Amino acid sequence: MTLKSFLKECNEKDVFKRLSIYIVSSWVLIQVLAVTWEPIGIPKKSVTFLIIALLVGLPIYIFYIWKYHLQPLEKLKKVRISKKGVPKKSGFQKLYFSSLGIISILSLMAVVLIIQNNFFKSVKLPTQIATDKIAILEFGNNTGDPRNDIVSKMASDWISHGITQHQLGQVVSPEVVTEYVGFLQTPEGDTDDKSVLNTYFKPAKVITGNYYLDGDKLLFQCSITNGDYSETFISFEPISCDKESPLECIETLKQIVLGFLITEVTPELNLQETPPKYEAYQHFIDATAIYSNEPDYLALLNKAIEADSNYFEPKVMRVAYYYNIGEYKTADSLRKSIVPNSMSSTRQINLLGLYDALLDGNNKKIYNHTMKEYQIAPFDITTNASAMVVGLQYVNKPEIIDSIFKAVPMTGMDIENCTQCQYRYYVEGLAEVQLKEYDKAIKTLTPITDIIDDLYLKRPLMSAHIRSGDFKGLDKVFTKLKLSNSEDELKSAYLFAGKESILFGHEGRADEYLNNIISLEEVANDKDYTAFAYYYKGEFEKAENFLKQKIKNAPDDTNLLTLLAISYSKNGKNSEAKKLLERLESLRGDYQFGSIDYALSQYYAATGEEERSYEHLFQSVAEGNTFTTGTFQNDPHFKEYLGTPAFENILTFWH
Numbered sequence: 272m273t274l275k276s277f278l279k280e281c282n283e284k285d286v287f288k289r290l291s292i293y294i295v296s297s298w299v300l301i302q303v304l305a306v307t308w309e310p311i312g313i314p315k316k317s318v319t320f321l322i323i324a325l326l327v328g329l330p331i332y333i334f335y336i337w338k339y340h341l342q343p344l345e346k347l348k349k350v351r352i353s354k355k356g357v358p359k360k361s362g363f364q365k366l367y368f369s370s371l372g373i374i375s376i377l378s379l380m381a382v383v384l385i386i387q388n389n390f391f392k393s394v395k396l397p398t399q400i401a402t403d404k405i406a407i408l409e410f411g412n413n414t415g416d417p418r419n420d421i422v423s424k425m426a427s428d429w430i431s432h433g434i435t436q437h438q439l440g441q442v443v444s445p446e447v448v449t450e451y452v453g454f455l456q457t458p459e460g461d462t463d464d465k466s467v468l469n470t471y472f473k474p475a476k477v478i479t480g481n482y483y484l485d486g487d488k489l490l491f492q493c494s495i496t497n498g499d500y501s502e503t504f505i506s507f508e509p510i511s512c513d514k515e516s517p518l519e520c521i522e523t524l525k526q527i528v529l530g531f532l533i534t535e536v537t538p539e540l541n542l543q544e545t546p547p548k549y550e551a552y553q554h555f556i557d558a559t560a561i562y563s564n565e566p567d568y569l570a571l572l573n574k575a576i577e578a579d580s581n582y583f584e585p586k587v588m589r590v591a592y593y594y595n596i597g598e599y600k601t602a603d604s605l606r607k608s609i610v611p612n613s614m615s616s617t618r619q620i621n622l623l624g625l626y627d628a629l630l631d632g633n634n635k636k637i638y639n640h641t642m643k644e645y646q647i648a649p650f651d652i653t654t655n656a657s658a659m660v661v662g663l664q665y666v667n668k669p670e671i672i673d674s675i676f677k678a679v680p681m682t683g684m685d686i687e688n689c690t691q692c693q694y695r696y697y698v699e700g701l702a703e704v705q706l707k708e709y710d711k712a713i714k715t716l717t718p719i720t721d722i723i724d725d726l727y728l729k730r731p732l733m734s735a736h737i738r739s740g741d742f743k744g745l746d747k748v749f750t751k752l753k754l755s756n757s758e759d760e761l762k763s764a765y766l767f768a769g770k771e772s773i774l775f776g777h778e779g780r781a782d783e784y785l786n787n788i789i790s791l792e793e794v795a796n797d798k799d800y801t802a803f804a805y806y807y808k809g810e811f812e813k814a815e816n817f818l819k820q821k822i823k824n825a826p827d828d829t830n831l832l833t834l835l836a837i838s839y840s841k842n843g844k845n846s847e848a849k850k851l852l853e854r855l856e857s858l859r860g861d862y863q864f865g866s867i868d869y870a871l872s873q874y875y876a877a878t879g880e881e882e883r884s885y886e887h888l889f890q891s892v893a894e895g896n897t898f899t900t901g902t903f904q905n906d907p908h909f910k911e912y913l914g915t916p917a918f919e920n921i922l923t924f925w926h
Contacts, residue, residue: 274366277362277363277366277367280363281367284340284341285340286336286341289336289340290332290333290336293328293329293332297325300321300325301318301321301322301325304317304318304321305318319385322385323382323385323386326378326381326382326385327378327382329374329378330371330374330375330378333370333371333374334371337367337368337371341367403439403440403441403475404440404441404442404443404472404473404474404475404476405434405439405440405441405442405443405474405475405476405477405478405532406442406443406448406468406472406474406476406477406478406498407427407430407431407442407443407444407445407477407478408427408445408448408464408477408478408479409423409424409427409445409449409464410422410423410426410427410479410480410481410482410491410493411423411480411481411482412481412482413481413482413483414482414483414484414489415484416484419482419517421553421556422482422489422517422521423445423482424445424556425517425518425521425552425556426480426482426491426521426524427444427445428444429518429521429522429524429525430478430524430525430528430529431444432525433525433526433528433529434529434532435618435647435648436617436618436619437529438617438647439529439532440475440476440532441646441647441648441649441650442647442648443468443472443474443650444651447648447650447651447652448464448467448468448472449464450652451467451471452464452467453685453688465500468498469498469499471650471680472650473498474498475497475498476495476496476497476498476504476532477495477496477497477498477500478493478494478495478528479493479494479495479496480492480493480494480524482517482520484514485511487513487514488511488512488513488514489511489512489513489514489517489520490509490510490511490520491509491510491511491520491521491524492506492507492509493506493507493510493524493527493528494506494507495528495531504531505531507524507527507528507531510523510524510527518552550578550579551574551575551576551578551579551582551585552575552579552582554571554572554574554575554578554585555571555572555575555582555584555585555588557571558571558572558575558585558588559588563591563592563595568592569589569592572585572588572589572592573589576589583609583611583619586605586608586609587609587622587623587626589605590602590605590606590609590626591626593605594626594629594630599630599861599862600861600862602626602630603630603862606623606626606627606630609623611623618644618647621640621643621644622640622644624636624640625637625640625641625644628640630862631895632864632865632894632895632896633895634665634666634895634897634925635666635925637661637665637666638661638662638665638666638668638925641657641658641661641662642658642661644657644658645657645658645675649675649678649679650678650679652679652689652691652692652695653691655675655676655678655679655691655695656691656694656695656698658675659672659675659676659695659698659699659702660694660698662675663698663701663702663705663898664698664897664898664899665897665898665925666925666926667705667898667903667922667923667925667926668926669701669702669703669705669706670702670706672698672699672702673699673702673703676695676698676699679695681695686719686722686723687722687723693719693723693725693728696715696716696719696728697716697727697728697731699715700712700715700716700728700731700732700735701731701734701900703715703731703735704731704734704735704738705904707738709735709736709738709739709741710735710739712731712732712734712735713732713735713736713739713741713744716728716729716731716732716735717732720732720748720751724755724756726752726756726760726763726764729748729752729764730764730767730900731900732748733745733748733764733767733768733771734771734900734905736748737768737771737772737775737777737780738771738775740777742777742780745768749761749764749768752764758791759799761791762787762788762791762792762799762800763800765784765785765787765788765791765800765804766784766785766788766800766803766804766807767900767901768780768781768784769781769782769784769785769788769804769807770807770901770907771905772784773807773907773910774905774906774907774910781807781808782808785804785805785807785808786804786808788800788801788803788804789801789804789805798817798820799821801817802814802817802818802820802821802834803834805817806818806834806837806838807907811837811838811841811842812838812842814834814838815835815838815839815842818831818834818835818838819835822835827858829855829858829866829867829870830870832851832854832855832870833851833855833870833871833873833874835851836848836851836852836855836874837873837874837877837878839851840874840877840878841877848874852871852874855867855870855871863894864894864895864896864897865890865891865892865893865894865895865896866891866896868887868888868890868891868894868896869887869888869891869896869902871883871887872884872885872886872887872888872891872908873906873908875887876908876909876911876912877908881912884909884912885912885917885918885921888903888909888921889920889921889924892921892924892925893924898922903921903922904918904922
């Protein structure tokens with residue numbers, strides 16, 4: 272019997288009619304009980320029991336239809352006898368019981384699923400969450416003296432340092448919690464530490480405490496609870512010390528806290544660190560409270576180091592300060608003078624290794640060391656942003672950026688007052704553009720650029736519009752730029768759009784943007800962008816004249832030297848071009864991270880010497896050059912190289 276004839280016979284024998292009565296009746300019963308269980312005073316689970324009973328009853332009812340309605344009809348048919356003398360089952364009977372078997376299995380599976388979800392899961396919240404996150408909240412200052420507030424910061428920082436050093440878990444510091452509380456915006460304004468922890472971090476343990484004065488003594492109390500504060504794992508005995516020496520209490524407290532955690536996790540680890548001097552710590556805290564470009568920042572770091580020559584953190588931060596302002600030789604010298612406090616301090620060794628790699632231009636090691644830091648504190652916004660930058664711009668792995676970005680929830684963040692939040696969106700947008708997810712990049716960046724006017728945020732958005740051919744969307748970006756940004760930023764944006772348009776074959780649009788620059792600077796005394804506009808338009812004679820004027824004020828600018836050398840070559844002035852190449856070679860030195868070889872590669876790409884261009888481009892990436900919005904795959908000089916195996920090898924050099 273075919274399925275079609277089976278269904279037809281079921282209809283003729285009122286099988287569907289009888290099944291519909293059962294299903295409709297069941298649905299009505301469920302709806303009635305779902306509404307009335309509370310008024311009539313029966314448990315809410317009664318609805319679940321009814322659903323289970325009806326699911327179990329369905330195959331029984333189908334058998335009932337066969338037994339008392341269909342079987343008598345089957346007996347009226349002429350029965351066929353097999354060769355063995357046994358009555359043969361009809362085709363209808365076989366398909367009916369096959370269907371019954373399938374429905375029985377599905378009903379059983381549904382019943383098992385309902386029972387699992389409702390009766391084998393504890394209705395009580397778990398007392399411990401399956402995570403290694405440990406939150407440390409600010410210690411309460413009960414001394415009555417606000418000058419002792421810094422002691423709270425010292426206590427949480429020192430305990431945090433010990434936990435990360437011995438890899439006992441990922442620390443959610445008071446600063447991270449406070450930062451989230453500050454960024455989150457709620458209409459009620461009632462966001463607190465506890466709600467932030469439970470919503471965003473869900474730690475397994477929370478360390479809390481307070482301190483107060485007892486005469487000349489400072490007393491500390493501390494306890495460790497589970498993530499939702501419903502269970503206290505341990506309350507430590509109070510610790511006392513002289514009120515003038517709070518670090519004695521803090522060191523003792525750190526040791527007993529770590530002792531509890533180590534006994535629970537890795538008992539073989541030992542404690543070897545010693546705390547910094549109070550004065551040194553205070554100078555360091557003052558330094559971290561301000562931006563690194565403020566005048567007092569370096570002075571405070573130096574004061575911390577003078578107060579305690581063994582204090583590790585300010586030494587590393589001083590190396591970072593000089594590296595970030597481009598004084599690599601000073602940074603390298605200071606780095607070499609640092610010895611870790613203990614060879615067992617893996618985090619100290621990792622940080623030193625990071626700066627060694629940065630100064631050596633070894634992007635692979637930079638990535639490895641950065642990701643180790645990221646594993647320690649993936650939800651710290653600054654650490655998270657650093658991991659995104661290194662992943663994209665140092666090793667060119669756009670495919671990993673989204674997962675890092677999503678590690679820090681951005682819901683409710685006050686983006687306008689969170690610089691690191693903005694930069695994370697910028698890198699996320701760049702990665703999406705590199706992955707050719709243009710619609711996604713536009714969706715990511717448009718809301719941010721609607722409230723933040725910074726040009727750097729708009730560059731990846733412009734790239735997404737240009738590369739997807741959405742010039743109407745790009746026109747809207749420029750309309751806002753003209754209203755909210757300076758003329759200098761507008762010209763920079765036109766130059767960026769022109770280069771992007773050249774790179775992706777929109778020459779007409781490129782000319783439009785570059786001509787806008789020339790028009791804006793036509794009557795200006797300082798024609799900062801005109802030279803670049805003529806260069807990328809391919810009008811090399813005009814570009815040559817403007818570049819020569821610019822280079823008088825910056826004779827060692829490798830970019831200007833390169834563009835002028837290319838212009839000379841295009842204008843048939845090969846001897847002048849050769850002299851500029853020699854000038855570029857003479858500028859080689861330490862800590863240039865492949866910039867000279869990159870410039871030479873641009874020159875040879877522009878003059879058609881592909882083999883020499885690739886040779887210098889490989890050397891440039893090997894020396895630590897980075898992948899930015901204007902280099903390598905984003906540089907119009909290498910337009911003809913895009914997609915070639917040799918160029919792909921360069922892009923994946925550090926993979």
